[in-house]
Amino acid sequence: MLNNPFTTEEDNAALTQLRQRLHSIPEMGFHEHKTSELICETLEAIGIPFERGIATTGIVATLTKGTGGSAIGFRADIDALPISEATNLDYRSTHEGVMHACGHDGHTTMLLGAARVLKNDVSFNGTIQFIFQPAEEHGKGALQMIEEGLFERFPVDAVYGLHNLPLIEAGKIALNSGPIMGAEDNFVITITGQGGHAAMPHSGRDTLTIGASIVTELQTIVSRNINPLHGAVVSCTEFITDGTTNVIPTTVTIKGDTRSFLPEVSKRIEDRINQIVKGVCTAHEVKFDVQYERVFTPTINTPAEAAISTKAGTGTVGASNVDENCLPLMGSEDFGAMLQQKPGCYAFIGCKGANGKGEAMLHNASYDFNDDIIPIGVAYWVNLAKHSFTKV
DSSP, rough: OOSSSSSSHHHHHHHHHHHHHHHOOOOOOTTOHHHHHHHHHHHHTTTTTTTEEEETTEEEEEEEEOOOOSEEEEHHHHOOOOOOOOOTTTTOOOOOOOOOSSHHHHHHHHHHHHHHHHHHHHOOOOEEOOOOEEEETOOOHHHHHTTTTHHHHHHOOOEEEEEEEEETTOOOEEEOEEEOOEEEEEEEEEEOOOOOOOTTTTGOHHHHHHHHHHHHHTTHHHHHHOOTTOOEEEEEEEEESSSSTTTSSSEEEEEEEESSSHHHHHHHHHHHHHHHHHHHHTTOOOOEEEEEEEOOEEEEEHEEEEEEEHHHHHHHHHHGGGETTOBBSSSOTTHHHTTTOOOOEEEEEEEEEEEGTEEEEEEEEOOOHHHGHHHHHHHHHHHHHHHHOOOO
């Protein structure tokens, strides 16, 4: 699968132990205090200077060699999810109701492993900013770091991200040039009518049937308003009323989620939601309110940086194991906010291994990062550094 010249079996064992320590102390976004402490301890042991407290718990370590020259950023997310772990692992979460169910413990470990190799064993001419970002799952961490001057304080010419994916076999890397992850927008629709007795529906304004009509109408947005080649999803995920068995509700709240790759598609979805809600509610003479929030921007890779990532992937797992034109996913990633500021590339590293390792899907209570891919991730980061600078 991999001839990794950068780490030994002893190194890989130490990195596995580090990953499992991180797994046992998962923390939610902007509260990753133990996690940050362990990252800082590791960076101190490696001997790379760093600054902490960016976006509360974020860390940036800076490694410069040669004359400095150009600079690149390598980013790992460090937060966990509000999920009760169901793995029964020896190193399972010690924080009740919080779990590393997305592999951020593995991402952090791979970047720390690469930092050690690049500090001690690889020569290059340039600067690498190792960005350990909080609160990815909130969709707030990258933006908060940027607002606190991330790229002014730690300048980079390009920025790169890497995420494990159980849909891909271990030993493979996938990326593309263009949109690779979707935008996520959330909406809340509130309908206010006149509730009453279930036996006398004619005496009020039944918000439940009105809400049901709106849910049905929203499903026409993608099928009848969006170019099928552009990709979009509109999902109603909650339907909340203040009614009961024999009471017609006065208020209905509909919550949902939309996904898209293009800003103009996101705008079209928002406009159609507002038009549909206004039209249906006006026809039925009830009040309404629509809140529409853009949570994640689309993650869009730039061509030159995607080409560099392809070279790094080829040098890590071989050309036959790199998909440089992978289909984008509708899932969202706040790394997209960084790619709005700087060119760069976000790639997937396969996680699905032998004997069932890494097969549980992301955000699943049975998920566990496949430690066998740690050396692959380390090698990818190191090769990315080697291909990013003119002199190695």
